Amino acid sequence: EVQLVQSGAQVKKPGESLKISCKGFGYTFTNYWIGWVRQMPGKGLEWMGIIYPDDSDTRYNPSFQGRVTMSADKSIATAYLHWNSLKSSDTAMYYCARHRDRSWFDPWGQGTLVTVSS
Amino acid sequence: ETVLTQSPGVLSLSPGERATLSCRASQSVNSGYLCWYQQKPGQAPRLLISGASGRASGIPDRFSGSGSGTEFTLTISRLEAEDFAVYYCQQSGSSLYTFGQGTKLEIK
Numbered sequence: 001e002v003q004l005v006q007s008g009a010q011v012k013k014p015g016e017s018l019k020i021s022c023k024g025f026g027y028t029f030t031n032y033w034i035g036w037v038r039q040m041p042g043k044g045l046e047w048m049g050i051i052y053p054d055d056s057d058t059r060y061n062p063s064f065q066g067r068v069t070m071s072a073d074k075s076i077a078t079a080y081l082h083w084n085s086l087k088s089s090d091t092a093m094y095y096c097a098r099h100r101d102r103s104w105f106d107p108w109g110q111g112t113l114v115t116v117s118s
Numbered sequence: 119e120t121v122l123t124q125s126p127g128v129l130s131l132s133p134g135e136r137a138t139l140s141c142r143a144s145q146s147v148n149s150g151y152l153c154w155y156q157q158k159p160g161q162a163p164r165l166l167i168s169g170a171s172g173r174a175s176g177i178p179d180r181f182s183g184s185g186s187g188t189e190f191t192l193t194i195s196r197l198e199a200e201d202f203a204v205y206y207c208q209q210s211g212s213s214l215y216t217f218g219q220g221t222k223l224e225i226k
Contacts, residue, residue, distance in 0.1 A: 035215075037163075037217075044206065044217060044218075044219050044220045045155075045157075045163065045206055045208075045217040045220075046217065047208075047214075047215040047216060047217060050215075059213065061214060061215070062214070095162055095163070097163075102150075102151055102210045102211070103150070103151065103153070103168055103169070103210060104153050104165050104168040104174070105153070105155075105163075105165065105208070106164075106165035106168075106174060107164075107165075108162040108163055108164070109162065110162055111162050
């Protein structure tokens with residue numbers, strides 16, 4: 001079964017750094033992109049960007065570029081989303097999903113809830 | 119940026135009825151790059167339709183997608199209780215992928 005498993009919920013203070021993870025199971029991790037999607041409380045889905053784990057090629061939504069960094073370690077089939085300095089406005093659920101280039105996102109991870117509060 | 123506008127924002131129907139959800143793009147989208155997702159409360163989104171009309175694995179045949187250019191439609195032929203959720207369209211035809219704002223399908 002193809003599955004993406006994300007790291008657990010995080011509570012952080014403004015200005016702190018954070019890295020969340022997304023581990024793939026049941027498929028060849030390097031053959032598909034991994035996408036990241038933000039969902040703020042009570043809101044819709046926002047595409048943040050995609051990364052190709054085989055060569056770490058990345059494509060960012062300009063709205064998120066410079067705020068987050070996507071990375072991947074293909075040796076352990078894991079993708080990451082990293083913040084250097086969190087803001088309260090980063091409070092949201094973050095999903096990863098397997099992505100076929102210019103096509104679907106499937107399946108999705110269970111989501112990682114990030115709460116940023118002083 | 120290709121803006122996707124979904125209508126209606128909220129759709130109130132009864133089980134057994136037919137649901138028609140619309141997704142309008144601000145510029146033409148290659149139908150191969152248009153997908154639909156379902157999201158239930160507290161759950162991650164789930165792929166329903168890819169390439170505008172292709173059902174994903176395990177998706178019941180009461181779900182169908184159609185459309186081209188700037189107008190796309192998701193149809194649920196006979197609503198079941200489990201279908202009441204939020205539905206999103208998404209395009210990957212441009213370098214900046216976008217989602218619609220969602221249609222909430224609620225029980226009348």
